[in-house]
Amino acid sequence: MKKKDLFKRKKKRPEDLHENPLDYFRDETLNQYASSKSMMRIQQKITLRAMELLNMEKENVLILDAGSGPGFSSAIIKDLGFNVVSLDLNEKLLNFYKIRELNPIVGDICSLPFRPEVFDGIISISAIQWLLKENKSKFFQDFSRAIKNFHEILKKNSNLVLQFYPKNEHVLKEMGKIITDATSFKGNFIIDNVNNPKKRKIFLHLNKNH
Numbered sequence: 001m002k003k004k005d006l007f008k009r010k011k012k013r014p015e016d017l018h019e020n021p022l023d024y025f026r027d028e029t030l031n032q033y034a035s036s037k038s039m040m041r042i043q044q045k046i047t048l049r050a051m052e053l054l055n056m057e058k059e060n061v062l063i064l065d066a067g068s069g070p071g072f073s074s075a076i077i078k079d080l081g082f083n084v085v086s087l088d089l090n091e092k093l094l095n096f097y098k099i100r101e102l103n104p105i106v107g108d109i110c111s112l113p114f115r116p117e118v119f120d121g122i123i124s125i126s127a128i129q130w131l132l133k134e135n136k137s138k139f140f141q142d143f144s145r146a147i148k149n150f151h152e153i154l155k156k157n158s159n160l161v162l163q164f165y166p167k168n169e170h171v172l173k174e175m176g177k178i179i180t181d182a183t184s185f186k187g188n189f190i191i192d193n194v195n196n197p198k199k200r201k202i203f204l205h206l207n208k209n210h
């Protein structure tokens with residue numbers, strides 16, 4: 001398969017159409033997303049794979065779900081036996097269900113409200129593409145802030161797994177450069193179902209060892 005085919009999309013994605021996720025996840029779209037059983041199943045399936053990559057022990061572990069939406073991913077993390085903090089920009093999504101046991105916090109991935117080295121693991125499912133606008137100088141700023149934040153709040157010898165929808169290979173290369181320049185993270189991109197466009201999923205797996 002040619003590399004450019006990896007990123008081919010039939011339809012524009014929400015982040016191609018809206019600058020700010022709060023402009024997309026509102027009114028009817030917000031209700032439809034948060035009530036969708038198929039969306040719940042998709043998010044849960046991707047989350048199970050991300051948790052496999054995160055490879056955590058279950059004892060007294062605290063995981064951040066960054067860009068948690070209504071909590072589909074967080075709920076499965078909780079069901080697996082982990083403590084979870086669900087963070088999202090959108091208060092309405094965090095209030096859609098009664099998710100108090102998921103420790104919901106309104107916040108921005110680009111300026112996280114946590115002390116250094118508090119999390120044993122971080123996942124983010126289908127959210128980071130909102131920070132990856134390749135044709136704007138802000139692209140570098142937003143992702144750079146986010147990755148520095150993640151690095152700061154993660155404990156040593158811990159992992160981060162991001163699943164997201166990059167627009168092209170250039171985005172992956174720029175992400176790699178930013179990660180290397182701004183943090184001590186080591187890791188790689190993992191592509192599942194590379195030959196099946198419908199099932200293909202791209203993950204970034206990073207380890208903080210110091």
Ligand SMILES: C[S@@+](CC[C@H](N)C(=O)[O-])C[C@H]1O[C@@H](n2cnc3c(N)ncnc32)[C@H](O)[C@@H]1O
Pocket residue numbers: 021022025043066067068069070071072073074087088089090093107108109110124125126127128130131
């Ligand atoms: C596809 S949705 C939620 C996916 C989530 N894994 C779930 O289980 O539903 C992506 C979410 O990312 C959130 N988001 C996007 N940019 C964000 C940012 N900078 N900080 C926090 N949340 C953000 C959006 O508000 C949205 O709720």
